[in-house]
Each structure stands twice: as structure tokens, then as C-alpha cells.
Amino acid sequence: MTVEDLKELAEQEQERQRQFTHRIFYCSAAGCASCGSSGVRNALLKALKEKGIEKEVSAVGTGCMGLCGEGPLVRIAPDGTMYQHVDEAVAQKIVDRHILNGEKVSENLVDTSSPFFSSQFKIVLENCGSIDSENINEYIAAEGYASLAKVVTEMAPGEVIDEIRKSGLRGRGGAGYPTGLKWGIVRKAASEQKYVVCNADEGDPGAFMDRSVLEGDPHRVLEGMAIAGYSVGANQGYIYVRAEYPLAIERLRLAIKHAEKQGLLGNRIFESGFNFRIDLRIGAGAFVCGEETALIRSIEGKRGRPRPRPPYPAERGLWGSPTLINNVETFANIAPIIRRGSAWFAGIGTPKSAGTKVFALAGKIRNTGLIEVPMGIPLRRIIFDIGGGTPEGTEFKAAQTGGPSGGCIPTEHLDLPVDYESLTTVGSFMGSGGLIVMDSTSKMVEVAKYFMDFCVDESCGKCIPCRVGTVQLYNLLDKISRGEGTVDDLALLQELGTMVKETSLCGLGQGAPNPIFSTLRFFRQEYESLLRPVEGFVASPNAQKTTTNA
């Protein structure tokens, strides 16, 4: 494949799509698939065939359209009408009324002018919901692989890295390490063999951003990885994806196969000397395997346990070779940056946190779903404009970001801009993008207990603070939540939490006490109201300390 071939392919596909008077997109991602979108597809195909218009109107399975709580979703092109709660009967109505008579099916209509849509800004999800994720030509028609072509044929690896650095893109896995800097380190590492790894081991409770990208636009991730491979000097990539994402795995397999067939992966890409292959590695679902050193060991076929850093994977990674590890969403940002330039990307979001962030909105919120917003947007707008606020009759209490290593953000900080630095100032952190909303019915001690239970379950058991510390933290939380804890237990909870945070080997243990500290910071009275008064003589050696600290 040459650059000209790619352009021709894109034009052919655009021409093919123009043949249709209407294109009916139905969401075939996991959320809508679980509430019956395959039935919708069958009903659409049947209806089109019955009316004899299957040549003029096509039904296309796409990735996530965002409003997951109202699925299955269907969108009609070119007019952009969207329908919710579509079942087989509604599908029939859409064909009969909308397609044939130009009359909208008002009872299932989604208001696409609502803030849920208008407040979003899509880069990563630009194709999600508007292309057939199983058809490489549709991705190519949407300017897909043009960035890879440009990079391989026109740019030196150093120039690519410079472009990424100037864009201000930071790691979307949570920690926000500057992506260009990381690429530069791997490029500089002296080694015959280097690797590029895509971390798709998304495991935070309530998070489904990476899954949605992989299901809706897998080629975008492959393209980002190939560009990374070219830039750092790697010829092999791995996508580490968890087994709980069967649809994402299936689509990735298909995408790799199609890309190889077109010569977009493999040897001599765009007839250059650049070779790059991508293989899948399926994780068994251990949360700790999202930690990069554990992930590396898991790919190597060993037990997924972290090791102390340094050395960082950029220096010593897979099988001892320098390895670039980025998250799905980070790779998904690469092609648009190359295509539209670093200045364009740097202009979105805030000076320190450029671009957008995808969030999975879940919990006590009206519009559950997948959203993409510019960095720096106030939390209030995400929750009340896009999310539509909490369900009727309840009040917003807090939003949890950063999953089990993150923290909650209460009402008084609703105007906080959502970017890497601001979230840290209130004791939370960006994380991979799970955003769980809690309302007045949520009990914060229970929230902390829930996340600690998760960490107890997911601790690998290698280091003592995390292995035993999380269990004892859970025991203390349980005791307090049952109304049996005393002021000493609360002090011990904080002391142990500090110790687990400061001494654990990897991010899982270091972050595990964060939900406790965060809920204590903003909702201390909920803990204190559950404490049992200490009766009689206090013999605990903690007594002195507690009274002075409290």
C-alpha cells in the first residue's frame, strides 16, 4: 500500500457511502448489545428488505454513542436524528415513518441539542458511533491511517516525538506523565529490540472508556501504536486487554487482521523500511496487571506482580528491552494530533492539561454514559449539564474520580476545573476516567468500605503493607460502619492508612487508602457519628495521641 492507494481507498469508500440516501447507525457496543441491539439490527435489516430499499439505505453497526443509560440507540445520517430505547417494533417504525415518510418517531426521539451533546468535545470518540468499527475502509474514509502515512513517509522519528511533546498530551491512564517525554526516553534507550505496549487492562469499578474506544474505533489505537513504534524504534506492539472484554478483543483481532491484509501493519509499511506488528495478550482480569511492571510480567507469561521502579519500563521493560507503555486513550489521541497539528491540540483544554478527557459517567446520575469533554471544564458542568444531575428527589453529594485509588469531590468543590493538577489539590486524581456520582442517599463510610473491599480482593500479596494492611483497613472500616468503632479505631485507621500509602510497593497499595482519606476530609462527621463512646478507663497507648490529634 502506498499513500496514493490509501487516498484512493478513502475516496472509493466515501463514494460508496454517498450512494445511500440514509445510513442507519445502530450502537453495537457492549452497553447497547446487552439491552438488545442485535435484535434491532435484525429488525432493521428485515424492514429494509421488506420495503425493498436495502440498496439505498444501509444499517451500520457502530461503537458507543454515549447515552448508554437510554439504549439501544440508533442514529440516522445524514440528518443526525437519534432514537433511544429502540426495540424491534421501534426499528420497524423508524424505517416506515422516518426513512420512507420523512416523519420522525417522536416517542423515541433524543434531544440532540441538549447539553449532553452540545457540551462535549470529541477527539478520541470522533468516530465512535459514526463508523462501522469492523470495516477498515470506513476508518480509512474518515482520514484513518493518513497520519501513519504522513509520519512514515514525511517525518523523522524525532520530529514526531517533538510534535507529540509540543501538543502537551499527557498519559490518559491516570498519572498524566507527558507522553512526548516518555516517547523520547524510549527512543534514546540503546537497544536492538524495543516494544510498544497498549495498556487496555481497564479495571476501575464503573469505568468503560477504553472498552468503548476499542469496540467503537479499534483502528485508531492500532494507528497510534504504529506511529509510536516508528517514533521510538520498535517493531513489535502488544495490546494487553482483559478477558472480560470479549467484544473489544473480537474487534481488535479483526482490525489487526484487516490492517495486516492492507499492509498497514506488518513489513515495509507504506513501502518504507518500517516494520511493525501488533499482537494481543489477554489478561485474566487481575486489577494489578494494569500496573505497568505487573503488566509486563503478565505479558511475559509470568505471575502478574509488580516490581520496584526504577528501572522504569522505558529502560527495562518486556524481556529486559526498553518498552513504551501507554493507555488506550493516549494512543487514540495520536493520529488526530499528527493530522491536525500540535498547536491545534495544545489549544484545547488548559495550558497544563491539553486536549480532552473521556469519562464514564455512572452512579446516581440521570444520563449514564460515555462522554468526552475538554480538560478544565468545571465538574459542575459535567454533572449537571451533561449528566443531567442526580435522580429526582435527591441531592448531589460527591463525585468519585480515579477509581479505588482516587477520591471524592464534594459539593463545595463543584466548580473545580477538571484537569490533572486541580483534582490533586482536593485529594483526588484524574485516573483513567471513571466518574461515579453519589447522592444524598450514599453513605460515605460504606463508599470507603466498598473501595477497600475491592483493594483487598485485588492486592497481589507481594508486599506486606498492601497484603495485610488493606485487610486490616477493611476490618477497621467494617467495625466503624457497624457502630462498634471507637475514637481509637478512627485514629488507627488514619495511622495505618498513612503507612499503607507511604510504604506499599506499587500504585495499587499506595492509592488504596485514598478513598478513606478523601471521605474523612470532607465527610468526617459521618465517621464520627458512627463511633461508640469509650467507656471507663482507656488503656490503649493510642489514647494520648488521639486526644491531641482530634
Added chain:
Amino acid sequence: MAILTLTIDGEQVSGKDDESILEIARQHGIHIPTLCYIDGLAAVGSCRLCLVEIEGSPKLAPACTTKPQEGMVVRTATERLQRHRRMIVELLASEGNHQCAVCVVNNHCELQNLAYDVGLTYVRFPYLFPKKTLDASHKDFIIDRNRCVLCTRCLRVCYEVEGAHVWDVAGRGINCEIISGLNQPWGDSDTCTSCGKCVLVCPTGALIEKGEAVAEMEKKTDFLRFIVTARKKKEWINMDSDEE
């Protein structure tokens, strides 16, 4: 290889750039408590007892896996570190079924010494009393998982020095356990050479010789330094030397 100068606990010391901070500290008589670390085996940094403060770094670093840098300022015994160490041993005490009075290594136990060392006089956490198994199927040795602290010394000595890899870890988190072979009785393991190295490096009474009564067994770890030095440097060191 380069020689570097650094400061540990206010003392100027020198070390090679391929040594760990722990090794350099020990050469200069600075004591840092350890449990999973043993001279001669790969350091894994899992017990977190040897964590030290490094000036300019917000995070604590395990001395056993951290390499020195020129001008580095290291503190090994601040109040915070001592508090953390005491709590780590406290957690260990609550995790297993450690009954010193009826243990064959009583008074010769690294865990016990560690508890004295860090000043652990009471345990504030509820004992977890896990249900653990004891395997006496091997003709010479016993593994009593009640006393295991999961330091993985047995695993590493078997894999790195004996080359048999009989031991490994099964399970996750608090349910982790050392298993032999494919989780079969030790006596049925095809790979075990009965060399006994695991028993000698085990810091507690989890791996013991048969036929020893309470407080009778003393572990000897010197042999490891002897073998490793002989293999790496082709020289025989004097086993009777009383270093460390």
C-alpha cells in the same frame, strides 16, 4: 563501574554504583532491618522494612533495590521510618499464626528478632487466625504455612541457586500461599532435590527439619554466600568468618 560518595545518616560513605544502598550501609556498619532480603539472592523489595528516605524524593525507597547516586543523602532511621517498620511487623504478627512458645526456631527466629529490633511490644490489630496447612510429606522436612511470612526466600533460593524451582506462590492478596510443585504435597514433588537450602534460608519456623523439638533448630544462612561467591568469583570464602 564507578565509586560514588553519598551520605547515609549523616555519615559520608562510599560505594560502587552497582551496589544497593542496603549493601553500602551494611559495609559501613549502618543497620537497616530487612526480612525478604538475603545476601546472595535477587532483591525483590517486597517486605518494605528497608525503606529509607532519600533527600529530594517524595517517596520512600527500598534500600535493597535502590542504587546509589553521587551526593545522595539517605536517612535510614527517622521517626517516621521506625513507626512504619514497627507497623509492618505488627501487621505480620496479626497475619499468621505465630506462636513462638511452641516453635522449633524459638529464640533463633528472624521474625522474633525483628519484633525486638523494631520495638513491637503489642499488636493493635485483630489477629486474623488464618486456616493454613502443614505439609510433612517430605522425608526430611516440614512446611508449616501458619508461620510463613511470604518473603519468598525459599522460592528464590530454589530457583536461583538450586535451579529446581519447586516453590512458587499461589493465590492472591491475603490468600497467598507458598506451594510446592503443581500445588501437590512436597513429598510428591518430582523436582525437589532434598537439598534443604529453602529450610536454611527460611527466616521463621515455616520450613524446618524433621525431628527438632521446640527452640532446637538454628538456621544457617552463611552457606548461601559461600556458594554464590564460589560461582560468581570462583573463590572459596572462609565459612567460619564471623562477618554479620
